[in-house]
Amino acid sequence: MRRRDQETEARPSEQKEQQHGDEQMESEEPWQETEEEVEEEKAPDEGFMGMTPLLQAHHAMEKMEEFVHKVWEGRWRVIPHDVLPDWLKDNEYLQHGHRPPMPSFRACFRSIFRIHTETGNIWTHLLGCLFFMCLGIFYMFRPNMSFVAPVQEKVAIGMFFLGAILCLSFSWVFHTVYCHSEGVSRVFSKLDYSGIAFLIMGSFVPWLYYSFYCSPQPCVIYLMVICVLGISAIVVSQCDFFATPQYRGVRAGVFVGLGLSGVVPTFHFMISEGFLRATTMGQMGWLFLMATLYITGACLYAARIPERYFPGKCDIWFHSHQLFHILVVAGAFVHFHGVSNLQEFRYTAGGGCTEGNAL
Numbered sequence: 001m002r003r004r005d006q007e008t009e010a011r012p013s014e015q016k017e018q019q020h021g022d023e024q025m026e027s028e029e030p031w032q033e034t035e036e037e038v039e040e041e042k043a044p045d046e047g048f049m050g051m052t053p054l055l056q057a058h059h060a061m062e063k064m065e066e067f068v069h070k071v072w073e074g075r076w077r078v079i080p081h082d083v084l085p086d087w088l089k090d091n092e093y094l095q096h097g098h099r100p101p102m103p104s105f106r107a108c109f110r111s112i113f114r115i116h117t118e119t120g121n122i123w124t125h126l127l128g129c130l131f132f133m134c135l136g137i138f139y140m141f142r143p144n145m146s147f148v149a150p151v152q153e154k155v156a157i158g159m160f161f162l163g164a165i166l167c168l169s170f171s172w173v174f175h176t177v178y179c180h181s182e183g184v185s186r187v188f189s190k191l192d193y194s195g196i197a198f199l200i201m202g203s204f205v206p207w208l209y210y211s212f213y214c215s216p217q218p219c220v221i222y223l224m225v226i227c228v229l230g231i232s233a234i235v236v237s238q239c240d241f242f243a244t245p246q247y248r249g250v251r252a253g254v255f256v257g258l259g260l261s262g263v264v265p266t267f268h269f270m271i272s273e274g275f276l277r278a279t280t281m282g283q284m285g286w287l288f289l290m291a292t293l294y295i296t297g298a299c300l301y302a303a304r305i306p307e308r309y310f311p312g313k314c315d316i317w318f319h320s321h322q323l324f325h326i327l328v329v330a331g332a333f334v335h336f337h338g339v340s341n342l343q344e345f346r347y348t349a350g351g352g353c354t355e356g357n358a359l
Helices: 002-050 052-072 105-113 119-140 150-177 182-211 216-237 245-260 263-273 275-280 284-303 320-349
Strands: none
Touching (some): 119 320, 182 216, 182 263, 182 320, 216 245, 275 284, 284 320
């Protein structure tokens, strides 16, 4: 009996010790897990310290993706000139209101309806392009009875409309997408400069055709010369350096010089027809006005007036490039008006080349 009592007394004590051991184990196991967790937490930290450049590149890519997404959705803000990349810095006198780089054509074209430094440049030539397209369609579909030589005259006048439409189209598209990327900006700037040459060459064709209507030989020679000069200007404008801000004056000089090449046929015409006849029936007054508008616009563009004297005041409206665009559209319309008067005179005089209607 005593043995049984001792065994029964020993069993509770063993059970207590076992329970105490189990409790100790339970209390130790969480502590061990905590140490493992600490070690696991340390491991990523050590990995992060070792992978810092890769993580930075990853975060930079994420930020770029986020920026592109915002641009794609149209949620971008204008930025000052100082933070623009070098390939977007063209005029330091326009200090605020620039578009950021937008590597999305959709975002670029949607920016047409936002206010920034290029808004006026885009819309002046976009509306001008639509205007000359409508005017050209109307003029080219006039009845043939309104012309002495319908095919020849429509081809000659059509060259002017083609040059004007190409010039204005290349211009507004360039100003729309030039913030896309450096490569896109370079390509469309070359198209923009080529368009100016097309406008100048196209403007010569109807004027030479009607002014030397009865002298086809000098007309052909002058047309060949202006084509050679125009193609030369286009070739030069394809050089990458031609689009840089340092060559702004050179760009203006090339195209002004191309236009001033018309001085030779102008003097030829005035000497052969007489000053009075040239300025009345020859519409030389309109030609001089057109040249004045073009040259004034080129000079404002090259000198960056008025923003040069009012930095930060003409960032959005009335800076030199906008004024240049407006004067180009005005000069093209003035030229068309003078050519239309020449065409009306030729229609009234008939197709003969007698002394009275030799013009």
